[in-house]
Amino acid sequence: MSFLSKTRNKFRGITDTNLLTSITIVVFVVMYLCAVIFLGEGFLKAQTFFNMLNANAALIILSCGMSLVMITGGIDISVGGVTALVSMCCAVFLDHHGGNVFGSILIALGIGLAFGLVQGYLVAYLDIQPFIVTLAGMFFARGMTTIVNTNPFNVANEEFVALKDTRIVIPGMGWYNKAGKYVDAYIEIGVIVALIVVAIMFFALKWTKSGRNFYAVGGNQQSALMLGVNVKRTKFVSHVICGLLAGIGGFVYFMHVGSGAASHASGAEMNAIASSIIGGTMLTGGVGNIIGTLFGVMSLALIQNIVSSVGLDEAWWTGITIAAMLCLFLVIQSIVISRKKNQKAEEAMEASAPTATEEKENGDKKSD
Amino acid sequence: MRENAVLEMRNICKSFPGVKALQNVDFTLCEGEVHALMGENGAGKSTLIKVLTGVYTKDSGQVYIKGSDKAVNIKSPQDAQKSGISTVYQEITLCPNLTVAENIYIGREKGMLLNWKKRNAEAEKVLSSLGINVKPTQQLASCSIAVQQMVAIARAVDMECKVLILDEPTSSLDESEVAKLFTLMRQLKARGVGIIFVTHFLDQVYEICDKITVLRDGTLVGEYEISELPRVQLVSKMLGKELDDMSDIKGDSTASIDMESAPVFEGEGLVSDQGIKPFDFHIRKGEVNGFTGLLGSGRSECVRTIFGADRILGGKVKMNGKSVKITKPIDAMKNGIAYLSEDRKRDGIVGDLSVRENIILALQVKKGFFKPFTKAQANKFAEEYIKLLDIKTASANTPIKSLSGGNQQKVLIARWLLTHPEYLILDEPTRGIDVGTKIDIQKLVLKLASEGMSVTFISSETDEMLRTCSRLVVMRDGKVVGELSGEDLTQNKIMSTIAGGEE
Numbered sequence: 001m002s003f004l005s006k007t008r009n010k011f012r013g014i015t016d017t018n019l020l021t022s023i024t025i026v027v028f029v030v031m032y033l034c035a036v037i038f039l040g041e042g043f044l045k046a047q048t049f050f051n052m053l054n055a056n057a058a059l060i061i062l063s064c065g066m067s068l069v070m071i072t073g074g075i076d077i078s079v080g081g082v083t084a085l086v087s088m089c090c091a092v093f094l095d096h097h098g099g100n101v102f103g104s105i106l107i108a109l110g111i112g113l114a115f116g117l118v119q120g121y122l123v124a125y126l127d128i129q130p131f132i133v134t135l136a137g138m139f140f141a142r143g144m145t146t147i148v149n150t151n152p153f154n155v156a157n158e159e160f161v162a163l164k165d166t167r168i169v170i171p172g173m174g175w176y177n178k179a180g181k182y183v184d185a186y187i188e189i190g191v192i193v194a195l196i197v198v199a200i201m202f203f204a205l206k207w208t209k210s211g212r213n214f215y216a217v218g219g220n221q222q223s224a225l226m227l228g229v230n231v232k233r234t235k236f237v238s239h240v241i242c243g244l245l246a247g248i249g250g251f252v253y254f255m256h257v258g259s260g261a262a263s264h265a266s267g268a269e270m271n272a273i274a275s276s277i278i279g280g281t282m283l284t285g286g287v288g289n290i291i292g293t294l295f296g297v298m299s300l301a302l303i304q305n306i307v308s309s310v311g312l313d314e315a316w317w318t319g320i321t322i323a324a325m326l327c328l329f330l331v332i333q334s335i336v337i338s339r340k341k342n343q344k345a346e347e348a349m350e351a352s353a354p355t356a357t358e359e360k361e362n363g364d365k366k367s368d
Numbered sequence: 369m370r371e372n373a374v375l376e377m378r379n380i381c382k383s384f385p386g387v388k389a390l391q392n393v394d395f396t397l398c399e400g401e402v403h404a405l406m407g408e409n410g411a412g413k414s415t416l417i418k419v420l421t422g423v424y425t426k427d428s429g430q431v432y433i434k435g436s437d438k439a440v441n442i443k444s445p446q447d448a449q450k451s452g453i454s455t456v457y458q459e460i461t462l463c464p465n466l467t468v469a470e471n472i473y474i475g476r477e478k479g480m481l482l483n484w485k486k487r488n489a490e491a492e493k494v495l496s497s498l499g500i501n502v503k504p505t506q507q508l509a510s511c512s513i514a515v516q517q518m519v520a521i522a523r524a525v526d527m528e529c530k531v532l533i534l535d536e537p538t539s540s541l542d543e544s545e546v547a548k549l550f551t552l553m554r555q556l557k558a559r560g561v562g563i564i565f566v567t568h569f570l571d572q573v574y575e576i577c578d579k580i581t582v583l584r585d586g587t588l589v590g591e592y593e594i595s596e597l598p599r600v601q602l603v604s605k606m607l608g609k610e611l612d613d614m615s616d617i618k619g620d621s622t623a624s625i626d627m628e629s630a631p632v633f634e635g636e637g638l639v640s641d642q643g644i645k646p647f648d649f650h651i652r653k654g655e656v657n658g659f660t661g662l663l664g665s666g667r668s669e670c671v672r673t674i675f676g677a678d679r680i681l682g683g684k685v686k687m688n689g690k691s692v693k694i695t696k697p698i699d700a701m702k703n704g705i706a707y708l709s710e711d712r713k714r715d716g717i718v719g720d721l722s723v724r725e726n727i728i729l730a731l732q733v734k735k736g737f738f739k740p741f742t743k744a745q746a747n748k749f750a751e752e753y754i755k756l757l758d759i760k761t762a763s764a765n766t767p768i769k770s771l772s773g774g775n776q777q778k779v780l781i782a783r784w785l786l787t788h789p790e791y792l793i794l795d796e797p798t799r800g801i802d803v804g805t806k807i808d809i810q811k812l813v814l815k816l817a818s819e820g821m822s823v824t825f826i827s828s829e830t831d832e833m834l835r836t837c838s839r840l841v842v843m844r845d846g847k848v849v850g851e852l853s854g855e856d857l858t859q860n861k862i863m864s865t866i867a868g869g870e871e
Contacts, residue, residue, distance in 0.1 A: 016507060207484075208481055209479065209480060209482050212470055213474070213475070215463070218465070220465075224474075228446045228475030228476050
């Protein structure tokens with residue numbers, strides 16, 4: 001009995017954010033183990049895992065920005081469009097204007113920052129719905145991409161190709177191929193960037209004072225204002241960072257695909273939202289964790305991998321599985337939260353019992 | 369500035385479209401004094417507080433704070449905090465998703481990095497020094513409302529404020545918690561903090577305060593030493609007229625009860641998912657009854673069950689002798705039951721809609737949304753009830769959120785009266801509103817009953833229930849533990865029934 005109540009207390013002491021993150025991590029690990037057990041071989045190879053990282057480095061970065069905005073209680077659906085625009089602008093700059101890699105990185109950051117500043121200003125200071133602002137941003141970015149260059153093309157700039165093909169070897173994680181030759185395991189540069197972004201964002205949200213302001217604003221905007229948090233600036237900064245990360249993510253995406261095209265990263269914003277939600281960020285704001293988001297992205301990637309290795313037609317089966325998974329997570333979230341609430345109510349009832357006895361004693365004294 | 373004054377407000381004016389909320393109001397607060405700010409709803413208390421805390425910007429006037437000769441200009445809650453003014457509001461203004469410790473410190477610290485260990489330790493120290501029993505690492509949403517309120521006060525205390533504003537902090541606290549709060553206030557007073565205390569509980573004013581400032585209709589009535597202002601005079605100053613003896617309200621309230629025909633509402637074994645035990649309940653035509661019990665004993669849950677507002681798990685319902693099924697609020701409304709909920713902010717008013725729209729809302733739901741009223745009809749209804757209930761509003765078009773609490777409440781009552789219910793449930797209709805309106809509402813309840821309506825009236829103030837109800841259902845821990853009527857309707861009897869135990 002005492003053990004039961006102890007675990008219950010522990011369960012209650014944990015914050016919503018930590019609880020949902022833990023659920024995500026557990027689900028990811030369980031899914032991976034299942035994949036290893038039932039699908040075997042391929043999933044045992046470290047490179048399978050690294051490939052998931054390689055393919056999704058950009059999405060991880062986009063999702064970090066998305067989570068930040070969602071924690072603050074907003075949303076940013078322009079990140080996919082910004083990614084495409086960044087890819088196209090960098091591609092055109094490198095191939096048609098003889099630019100260098102450093103310049104293209106600046107362009108990527110500049111575009112992201114510009115989107116963040118404008119959208120942030122509109123949302124925070126003019127008080128326009130973030131959904132509408134960033135929807136406009138999305139259309140604008142997609143449209144601009146086509147204006148910059150209509151036809152898709154591969155970038156041939158040598159400096160860039162060298163960067164794109166750089167492989168960072170992970171020692172000791174390689175495997176022997178069918179011919180018996182040892183193949184090194186590797187990750188791309190983008191993965192390093194993504195992991196650095198995750199680390200910085202995680203640290204900033206957890207251990208800096210301004211990081212906690214995002215949670216406060218997302219939790220209850222009015223209260224945050226009364227508590228002395230600069231709500232407008234916080235919202236503004238969340239969009240600026242998200243825009244900047246969209247720029248960085250856009251460049252990482254560009255490094256992965258090595259081409260410019262108007263159709264690039266289509267639906268990336270939705271994947272980023274899905275990853276954030278699977279990672280335990282709540283659409284209503286105030287709850288979320290960047291580590292959870294990382295695992296959210298990886299869960300999505302894992303599902304895609306599992307679906308394709310089972311041999312199902314990838315595109316729509318992936319969609320359906322992700323839909324099912326999203327539903328599952330949303331249901332888990334709401335069950336967990338409402339169970340916590342019910343426990344609180346129960347305990348309030350328990351707590352009121354002794355008060356009644358006290359009252360009784362008082363009453364007895366009075367009748368004396 | 370007056371000697372040892374910490375705060376002086378001079379000639380404060382503030383107007384809203386159509387309303388002069390404050391006209392040349394002066395207010396002075398001294399060191400180590402608890403100063404009550406009293407007034408009816410709409411007298412301008414909240415406006416004055418909000419001007420002081422930077423939520424509203426004043427139209428004219430000066431605010432002086434100890435330590436600076438020049439008038440300070442408070443434009444935002446942050447400015448107020450920096451000038452040493454802390455506020456604890458009636459509604460909790462903390463973030464439910466953050467931990468207790470974070471709520472104490474967020475938004476008011478310098479520096480970049482955050483040391484969780486140190487912060488939690490500091491929070492622990494503050495909380496324990498104030499005798500608040502809660503873990504700093506706990507998420508705020510998992511604490512009871514009372515604890516959340518205490519955390520808000522802990523935050524204010526820790527800010528070393530010179531001026532502490534308590535805006536109706538006691539309305540959601542029970543007696544022992546109020547006592548704790550008062551101990552806290554005395555501690556702060558000893559430290560030289562000036563406290564502005566806004567409340568509707570006269571007992572509390574006379575227990576804790578040193579001075580009273582009374583406002584009426586946006587103007588200053590006067591500032592008084594507590595010892596020089598007896599209670600009756602205070603009330604008459606607030607109302608601007610001599611108070612008719614409150615005990616006179618209750619006529620012979622049992623006279624209107626129709627004992628002949630079947631009860632208007634009869635429920636057997638009613639139970640919902642909100643943790644109350646199954647209960648039986650009936651009410652007759654023209655009867656006023658009430659549910660009483662401690663906070664959290666299930667009073668509201670019972671009436672919510674009657675109205676079908678929570679998920680109904682079982683029970684049989686008969687109305688006027690015929691059995692009916694009530695599982696959703698719309699069923700109840702169609703059967704002539706109206707319910708005015710406890711939390712008018714959350715369940716009741718639609719802030720951005722006009723007074724008129726708020727009044728016709730329930731009737732519109734009853735009629736169906738696809739058969740809208742004409743504008744003329746809606747206006748007629750609105751005007752009629754604004755007059756009938758004496759609702760103070762600039763016009764029927766004013767958004768309801770700009771009305772004072774008591775007038776919002778009247779609008780909600782109008783909303784339900786308009787549906788001509790047979791059975792009206794009022795859950796804490798008098799909470800957070802001024803004495804004058806309270807009496808108006810009590811009178812209204814009795815008048816409605818005498819016209820043949822059945823009314824259930826819930827209030828946390830027992831004497832209010834004693835004045836209006838002819839029968840009281842007593843609750844404890846989600847269970848009906850007794851029913852009192854006639855000569856048993858006394859404070860002592862209610863207390864002992866709530867407490868339980870064999871007589």
